[in-house]
Structures are given as structure tokens and as C-alpha cells.
Amino acid sequence: MLSTRDTVRLLIVDDEPDFAETAAAFLEREDDRLRVETVSKAEDALERLEATTFDCIVSDYDMPGRDGIEFLEAVREEYPDLPLILFTGKGSEEVASDAISAGVTDYLQKNGGTDQYTLLANRVQNAVEARQSVTEAKRRRHRLEQILKTVPSCVVQLDRDGRFVFANQRAVDVLGLSQSAVKDRTYNDPEWGIRDLDGNPIPDAELPFRQVFETGAPLYDARHKIRWPNGAEKVLSVNGAPLFDDDGAVESVVCTLTDMTGQRERKRDLQETQRRLQLALEGSETGIWEWDCETNEVVWNDTLEQLMGFEPGEFDGTLSAVLDLIHPEDRPEFREQIERAVETDSIYDGEFRFIDCDGDVQWGSVRGQPVEYDGSALMVGVHHDITERKERERELEVMQRRLEAILENTTAPMFMKDDEGRYIFVNHGYREMIGLADEEIVGRTDYELFPEAMADTVWANDRAVLQTGQPLEVEERIIVDGEPRQYLSTKVPIYDTGERSDPDNPVAVFGVASNITDIRNQEQELQRERDRLAEFASVVSHDLRSPLSVAQGRLKLARKTGDESHLAGIETALDRMERIIDDVLLLARQGRDIQETELVSLRSAVTDAWEMVSQDTEDGTLVFAATDERDVMITADRPRLLQLLENLLRNSVEHGSTSRPAEVDDSTEHGSAEPPSQERTDVDHGATSSQTKPEDTADGEGVTISIGILEDGFYVADDGPGVSGAERGALFEAGYSTDDDGTGFGLAIVDRIAEAHGWTVGVTDSADGGARFEITGVEFA
Template sequence: MFTVTEPIHVLHVDDDADFAALTATFLEREDDRFVVDTATSVDAGLDRLAAGGVDCVVSDYDMDRTNGIDFLTRVRDGYGDLPFVLFTGKGSEEVASEAISAGVTDYLQKGRGTERYEILAHRISNAVEAHRSHAESETQRQRLEGILKTVPGCIVQVDTDGRFVFANERAKEVLGLERSAVTDRAYNDPEWRIRDLDGEPIPDAELPFSKVCRREAPIYGDRHTIQWPDGTEKLLRINGAPLFDGDGAFEGVVFSLTDITAERERRRTLEETERRLDLAMEATDTGVWEWYPETDTLVWDETLERVMGLDSGEFEGTYEAFADRVHPADLPTVERAAEHALETGDAYRSEFRMFHADGSVVWVEARGQVVDGRLLGIHHDITERKRREREVERTKGRLDSILENTTTPMFMKDEDGAYLFVNRRYEELFGLTEAQVVGHTDEELHPSSMAAEVRANDRQVVETGEPLTTEERIVVDGEERIFLTSKVPVHDGSDDGEPNAVFGVAKDITEREAYRSKLERQNELLEQFAGVVSHDLRSPLTVAQGRLDLASTECDSPHLDDASDALARCQELIDDLLTLARTGERTTTVEPVSLADAVEDCWQTVETGDATLDIATTRTVRADHSRLEQLLQNLVQNAVEHGSTSPRSHAPEDAVKHGSTSPRSHAPEDAVKHGSTSPRSHAPEDAVEHGSTGNQTQSDDAVEHGGSGLTITVGDLDRGFYVADDGTGFPADAYERVFEAGYSTDDEATGFGLGIVAQVAADHGWTVDVTRSEAGGARFEIRGVETA
């Protein structure tokens, strides 16, 4: 990873000169690499950019006669992807969306306190680091392409979709195409007519590109043929290696291609010479025989006698002695083959069974040639080969039985759409017999609209030679049902190599699709609910709180405090409802996370009083970092606020741990949208919008009593971890309900915190259970966690 060590020149544009100067002071104090120039107008900022040397632009949004988005657009037009951070006091979804659409690098709201400048400095540093790293990678890439263009071998590069994106000058000599023509093709382009060394088409999954992609590792010495545009067949040796970008993501393959056609021809000549030599060796090392038809004499050499289990000289040397050892069912075949060879002079070849001297039956292959009126040949024992052939036949029979009896409809059609095969399930599905289907097309068997769609899919598979998986609407017993159909091309091994049939498997997914539609409707309702909670309820609550604040300045009444507490509880309830409702919308991005570090971070964000933390783990787990912190934060908050051994003024000593989550434990919606990155610095939505950074809803009671005399322990389990405390524990009847959303015996609690814990665990594929700890408190056990 490229690391920024040299000075970082920052241009800060804000029409408030005092604020711009203050920001420059804080940034240069925060990171001694920063050199900050300020400008109070967009025009002045553009002039400074024109002077050069700026690494990052920081801009306000709302400025005199223009705004930050317009400035961003002009910077993008003139300076490409130069890092640009919108640092603004005006925050809304509309502004954020507009900034992202315009290509902003980062977006951050202004706020009170110095922590916003710390965050701003961090984001500037990250943005410049990423920009310089990308520039360096691009320079290295161009340098590498320059080298590849000049090397003597043929070098090509293929992207993740399998298309050629680069070829050097040697490509024409090896591939028969100009460089521009190579980059118009994909690695599996049918015009290559790629074949293995036996002349058979190679499946896409076995081509060199697919192997490198699948393994993300180099391959060496792969060989296959291609066809040049002029019809010449060339044999290539292929070495390939994967390419990765600066972040380690797979981005393509680079190949070295060598034309070894001439080498193959030399090897074939050598192999032919070796074959002839082997044949001569077989004539001496394998059984050799001679048959003289005129005298009915048959001579076996010693090797053949030994192969058949006889002692040297034991074979009588007559045709009758040979015929007695041939299986009676095969003797006519042997005689007809011999007679044909003697009459025509053609080569003699026959496979038949013989009786070994020990009584066993062996398969033999006899090959020979007519020489001076006699048959001269050699004898091979092919018993093992025949055994394998029988096994293949049995396997084929079992496969035919599986295809015939599987509960999934299967079929095969020729290139004209006529059925060649259907299994029993297909017949049962449509109420047709094999005789009624085979030889007919869909147009003859099914409604025209359905047949047209199916036929179009079949043609696509045959014409492209590519498998196809698609949904097809099929009418069964008058009812339209949805099938997920997978179709693959079938080749008959002809010279042209083109598919001439389609094999298909269909799966009925009608009920699954109906269920998916139902879930989509439910998700739409859930989103509507979250919108009402987030916007329609927050606004009147904010007004009510403001009116209450005004009333408290005009009169003094204990009822006002109660009303304020009630409004704070409503705000807390809304926050928990939103977190619970939108948990399923968040993508769980799994990465290695230190469990101990995550616990430490959570401990800093919870008001723990005099509670102590015991970390008994060094494990690194695979989890979504922010959501793991959310789970731990809720468990720690639950233990601190409701596991204290000290009496509390608002709940009995044995109050159930309800799992309420503090507003600090998850980011309000607007705070997330406007650039906040740490769960520790979040404030409720209204506070963020008005610049407040403090927690306005922290319970005094939690501060006063939370964690008194309490120890919270985080430790390892087999495939998991636990969070336990030595507090008051749960009542016996509470264990089965603690994870229910809204359940609590504490009138001041929302009851959603532990429900959120359960949802976060479920989204990771984990389980969470609660039991009594050894010290009598609560113990939460999370299992199914993958260790990094």
C-alpha cells in the first residue's frame, strides 16, 4: 500500500475567512505534513488550483453566489479525480446525494468540538493516500505495458470477463491476427475453434483462462490448438498468471503464448518411429503366432505359450488345438475374420475369449497380416480392457436409470427442436408418453406462446454453444407454472464442432417465486413503516421538546420534568425501532476483526461508572466490524445499566435485563448519511442537524448507578465467544423472552436492545443464547462464529 510521507498541500475554500483560518490552524496542528492554503471564493480557489501543487480540496457547500457542488463540478472538469472533501454546515439527504452524484471524494458535516477537525484530517490523509497510490499503480501499469510490447514472446492480457485487452507485436506471428483484431475477441471465441491434442473441443471450464480464474494461481505448460483465419491449425503452449489490483482484487490474466506446431510435427514423426519400434518389440515380447492354412498348422512362440499358461513346447501346433481353447461362442467370429484376411489380403484383427491353462477365461486381441499365403500376427491379453468396458457399460446403464427415474424433468432435443429423449418425470408432468413426445416439437405439443419462448431459448444454446439458465413459463394442466430451466449444448463429435442438440433440466420454482414476491411486498411495507417512524414521528417530537423547553423557562412544575423524560423515552424508542426495522437492509461485510479490540472500543462508548472489564480472549473473528461493535455495545450497556448489584431508584432489585440500547450504540440515520464513521461520536438525529455533538438523552440514573461493583467478562467458546457479568441475573421465567423485541419489566426501557443483538447475530449466521453466569449474573453465548 502506498503511504503518504511527503507534504500534503490542502486548499480550503470557505467564504467565512475566520472559519477558514481556524480550520487551517487545526489541520496543520493535527498533521505536520499538512500545508493549508485558504480561499474565500470559488474563483480564488480555481486560481490557486491553476497554480498547481494542490493535493486535496476542502470546500464549504453554501457560499456567496454559488455552492460547493458547482465548485466540485468545475474541479472535476479541470482536474479529474483530485480529492475533494465537502465540509459543510448544511446537511441533508439531498445535499449528500447531489455531492455523491457529482463525484465528491468525501462528505463531512461541521460540528462543535475539535473532533470534527480530527476526522477531517484523517479523511484528507486517506483520500490523498488513495489518490497517490492509484497514480503510482497507473504509472507502473503503463511501464509494464511498455515492457510487454517489446518482449520477443507473444504476450496477451485478458480481463475478468475473458476479453482480450492487450496484445503485443508478436501476436500476429503466433495468433495470425493484428493486435487490434486480437482485442476484438474473447478467450473462448468460437472462431478460434479451440481443440485438445486429440482434436476434441475443450469445455470453457477447462480452458487456461478459466483455470487461472478459478485457482487465482499461475498455470504452466497447457497446450491446445487454435485455427487461424486462413484455416491453418496451430498448436500453442500457454503459460498464464493472475493479475491483481492495488487492493488485491483479481482483475484479469496475462498469458505467454508459444507456437509449438513445428515441434509437434517433429514429435509426431518421432512417435511414429517409436510406434513402429514398439510393434516390433511386441512381436518379440508379446505372443507371436503363425498360421499355415494349407497344412492347418498353427505355431505359437514360447512367449505365447507362457501367456496362456503352458510350458514351452506344450502347445500341439494344430488349428484344432487352438480351436479347443477358443470360447465356442466366439469361434465362428475368429474363423470368418481369418478367411476374410486370406481372401482379400486385408489386415486381420479379432477379439475373442480363450480358456487359460488354469481354466479361467481371458479376452485376447489377435492382429495379423497375410505374408506369403500365411497369417503372421501377435497376441495381446485384453481382459482388463474388457473389464473396464463392461464397467463403463454398467455405469452408462446406471446413468440411464438415474435420468429415467429422477424426480426432475429432463429432456434432449435436436437442433430443429424435435425431442430425442424425455425422462419419466417429464412424461408424468405433461401426461404424455415417450412415443407421443419423441420426434415431435414443442409447437406440436404445447400452446404456441409457450412453445415460441422455449424454442428461442433452445436456438440460443445451439447457435452460441453456451449453456443457458433461464425462467420459462410452462402451462401444466391448464395452469401456468414457472420453471428454472438449465440447458446445455450437446456435440456429436463431428468435424465442424458445432452443437447439434440441447439437453435440459427443469425445476418448478412457482412457489418460490410466489414467496419471493410476498417478501418484496413485506419489505415495501417495512420501508414505509421505517419512513413514518424516522420522519413523521421525529418532527412532532422535536416540536414538543422545543415547546417544553420554552415552557420550562416560563414556569416551574414537576410535570414538565416528567413530560421531558417521556419525550426522551419516545426518542429512544424511535431510535431502537429504526435500528431493529432496518437491520435487515444492511449488508454484512465480513472481515477479520480483533474481538478484544472491538470490546475495548465499545467500552469507551458506554457510561460504565465503576464497572470493570475482564477481556479473556485474543481471538480474531470474521464479522462485520460495525455490527459486531453494535452487538457488543448493547450487551455491555445491558449489563452496566441492569446488572448492577446496587439498588436502583426506578426498578426493583430483581428487574429483568431488558436489553435497552443507548442512543450511543448505533448511528442515527442522518448521522450515517452525512459522513459519521464512529459509533462513539454519534448524537441523535436532531442534535446532528443542529450541530450538537453531546449525548442529549443519557440517563442520569445510568450514570449514577450503572456498573456499581460490576465485572463484565468477554471470553472464548468453541466456535464463538461469551459476554458475562456478576450482577443480579435474570428471573427464572425471563430466559425464554429476553430477545423478544419490546419485552422488558423495566417501565423506563424500550426492550429492543437484546432484540437487536439477536438480529445482528442472525444476519451473521450465528446463534445467541442466554444463561446464568457462574457468579449468578447473565451470560450471553454467541456461537457459529468463524475464526479468521
């Protein structure tokens, strides 16, 4: 029968589309397993059959082109087993006869009511089920033939007349004939020379085939002799079973044949083996027991009595006495298992606690099997004392629990992965490290938990341990919640300890991870400090040497000549040395981490910085690029931000152009237009004034400096000579200066302050050809 979950694909072929669609709708409503497609011509139906698979076809008869019979014949050529129901309004005995001749599955006439669709749905179901039954029967028959051919037993099949219609290769070997020779004989062919074990002829009615065929019942272990072509006698054990046709009559008989010729010799060998086994058991510490399932009598050998603390013959041989020796907590399970073994005729196997005669608890492994002996149902088995093994297991279990508790509560992250990278254990430290629960980690791989690039690295390290079998200590960078962390991971191979374990191939990786992020950050910071100290030492030794040499030379001249004009040169050299020392100290301070930040008005900070710079020079004009009327607030250390701005502004003034008049610029950097309104701070008076359009300043020489806002920072640009590409690489190095009077520390200090804030400073060309310093990475309020 069709399952309620089976889907039946049905193709309706009818030249009236409306009728076909109506039929499809009724059929799918009638049976929700039906999935219906419709076409209007036989040719279209044949194309659909080539493209996909259907379980049944419903076709009209009177259609343009091929009619229903012609369509049926075309279908049968390609799909001989596909059910096809002729559902037509044109009915006649002639049409029905032609349809039956062409192999139609069913024939149904259309009528005007909706009951016809219920009837049609039933016919479709019957047709599909019938096809499935035939298909399944063929499949079973084919499977049976394959089994019969391949089973190691000797199998033959005989038809109703007792002729051999099948014999597998093993049967050919046992019967001593070829396939064709076997099939030329019947079950009672005189060539077999069939005799009973005493050499007497066997009546036909008592031969195995005849008994099975006549009674329709299986037959087991019917033994007789046959004669081989070479004259040798063979003893066969025959098991026979009937195969029935659809009417319940015996269609054929299948027999298995076993060559029992050497059984007596093997039986004698077996008896000798059993005798030796009995001697071995008596000499070992294996207890042997026997329980009569009908009388409940239990017999123990001497070894079992000794194991349980009894003197020989002291044990009361009943099942109740045995149950009294079972630990009370194990007694129900013992009784349940042994009763189940008797009911199911299966092997009984269990481990239980026993209380011996001294009241001590010991563990026993008990194994038994039901047997039938001399008409009695018995269970016989063995008993092994496993007390020591259980104690070792208990100690190992306690140790394992302690180890698991230690691993779980160790703060260091620990984990174990199988040889396919799946997590099989993580401790509390590891769960805290990545912020996930145990069920979110175990069973998954690093590719499911971390970014792919990081997972690639971790998996490569795991594979190295699995492939080499050697421990590995490696640093791994792990990203958790977007934050990179550095861990020192120690990974070791884990091997299976089972009986079939491979000592050369690890099955898992166990690892311990130590968070060394702070250590690596401290190392990087120490390296930066060492680099800075080396830089300071280099600068001091280099830049102080020149003015010190000048001062020493001038001092010698003054002493020799008495000319006091040399003192001015000494003073200048000392002043330069003092500036270098101050700048070096300032550079060292500015290189430290930022301690406290606050919201700072960028406009206010620029104005204050410009006021400090304008006290020392009159060669410059400050312009705020009017890209935004708001007062931009940034997060910064205000004193150090002022120092950064002062150095940038002073750098522009000191290195600015003297070849063009200073003027107020109303355009933004990168050539983009700015609103006409802007603020201007002049060096000569330090005041801020607003104007609506650009105007020339006085004819004096000077540089125009513009301040503007970027998407993630701000810039300081001038219209001076700019910075060449060759100079930009060394521009922020301490001690580098293109001005003979400069110390070369101004822009280095800018770089240090920006770095301390987490900002980045870069230089490019301004829109007016000068230098433009961009500070990015700034956090706006």
C-alpha cells in the first residue's frame, strides 16, 4: 500500500485544457499525495516523459494527432511498466478491446458528475500500488537470486516436478557436478544413489523434497547419503523450505545442503577438545556453574565454591541461594537479565557484586548460555572474580573526576579536539576566553567559531601535532569580539588506549593556552622605549656635538686673542644646545601614553596655539576653512594637543614661502569650494575677524595657514614651498631639519603626540602647493 507520505506524480493528457485542469484540481483535493501535471497533446506528453519521471498517466482517447490508443502504444514501447488509464468520453467495446490489446492498465469512461474523480483517484492509487507491488516482487526475486548466488552455504531450488532449476556454486561443489549436469537431474534421479545412513533405500515419500512439497512445511536436518560421479559416498544434511505462488500453492522448494561426511571425525575431535578444555578450566581460577531452569537446581564446580568462600560441597545448590549471595542493590537486575536470557534463548552476560561467606563484597563477571541437554532446559556458564579490576577502575574513575575538576577549574584555557578539528572538551577558562557556552563550542570546529584566516593558522598547528606526533609550542593570535589577543599554546598529541588503538596515529590534540597579550604589548612598548632611547642618544651625540665644538673653539680663540666678540658665538652655541636639550626632554615626555582625555574644542585649541606662535613671529595668517559652522569637539589631552598644534603652526611659519603676499584663502583643501564666510587670525594683532570674500593682505611677505575638518580628523595646510617626496620619509625623524637654526624635533614631537592619542599623522601637498599635514583617527564627540 502507498504510504501517507508517498508522493504520486500523475500526468493527465487531454485536448480540453479546462477539463484537464478541473480534473487535476479535484484529484489533488481528493488525494493530497497526488501531484498532477497536464498537457493537451500526446506529443507533449512524450516529451514530458523524457524530461521527468511519472508514476501514472491518465489519457483521453479522442485527441488531435495521436489518439489515446496510439499514445498508449508509444508509451508501452519505451515504458512497458508505467500505468496508463484511458479516461475517455468516447466509449465502445471496440475502443476498450483495442486498449486492452495495447496493454492499458485501466479503462474508465467520463461522466458528468464529480464522483468520477473519486473513482479515478482510486483507480490511479490501485494502478500505482500494483506497479509498486510488481516492482517490489521483482526486486525481492532479484535480491533472493543474488543472495542465493553469493551465500557461502550450498543452496538449490527445485520446481514442482522436482527438477533442479537453480544451484549456486557451493552446491555444485558439494554435489560434485557442473551446473548443467545438476539441472539435468531430478531430486530422485537414480544417479544420486540415495540411501539412509545405514545404506538402505529411502522411499520417495520420505525424501526431503517430497515431504516439503506435499506438506508445505519446512524440513530441518534430514540426513542421507548420495553417490558422487567418481563413486565416493557423501553424507548430506538437508534443510528445505517451500516457496508459494499467489494462490498459496507450493511453487518450488529451496534446500540448503551441508556435507556431513567428516562430521563423525570432527565430533571425535570436538569431544577431545572439550575434555582438554575441561581440564584447563579446572586448573584455572574460572568458576563453572549450571542452572536447571525447571528445577532451579544450581551446580558449582570446586573453583567457584572456593571463590565464594565455601568449602567443597558446602554451597546449597539452588537459585534462591545464589540470589542471597547477590548484593541487594544488584539483585533485581541479576534476576531480570537471567530471566530474559531464558525467555529469548540468548546469551546472558553481566557484572555484579557478590557477598561471600565472610561478608566481604567482591565483583564477579558472569556469563551463561541456554542449552538443551537430555530433554532438560539448562543454562551453563562461567564466573570470573573481577574484584581487583573493579577496584582499579574505581581508582581510575576517582582520579579521572579529580583530573576533570582540576582541568575545569584551572584558570588557563584548556581544550581537546579530535582528528577532524571538532572540539570534544573545553574547560571554564576556555569558555571565558571566547565568551561562549560549552554547548556552543563542543562538536564545532574553529572555522565555525573564528574568522577563516585565524582558523587556517590554528588548524595548521593542530595538523602538525597529529601528523608528527610531537608536542608543539606556538603563539596564536585569536580574535574575540573584534579584539586581537595573543596566546602561547602548548599542544600535545592524544592516543587511543583501546585494544585496536594505533600507537603511531594520534586521535586528538590537547592544548593549554596562556594569554601573553599584555606581555607582548609590554615587550613592544619596551622595544619602542629602547628605540626612542637609542634615538635620543643618537640625536644628542650628533646634534650637541656641533654646537659644543663651536663653543669649545670660540672659547679657545677668546683665551688666545682676548677678543670678547667670540663670547657671542659661545652664547649662541649654548642657546642652541639648550634648545636641543629642551626639545629632547619634551620629545621623551610626549612619547608616553595618554593618561587622561577630555572633550576639547578644536577651534579653541587652534586659536590658543596660534596665540602662542604669533608672539614670536609676524610672518603668517591663520584661516579656518568654513566647511562647517559647528564647533568640532574632539577627545584629547588638551595640553599635548596644544603642543601638537603649536609645532605644526610654527613649522608652517618657519618654512613658509616669502615669495608671495599673504592672503586669506576661502577654498577648502583638495580644490573643493568653501562657503565665503570664514574666520581669519592675523599674526600682527592676534584678533579674529570675519569677512565675506577674500581680500589681499598688506604687501609684506608671509604664509597663509588653513585649518580644516576631515572625515576622521583635521588638517593644517599652508601655501609655502611644500615638502618634496624625497624629504617626506625622514620628515618626522628626530633631529631632521632643513633649517640650519632648527633642532629638528618639532615634527617628531607632533608624531609622538599623535601616536600617544592613537592618531596617525601624514603629509601631502596642499591645494596651494604648500604642505598639508593630516591628523586622522581622531574621535569626534
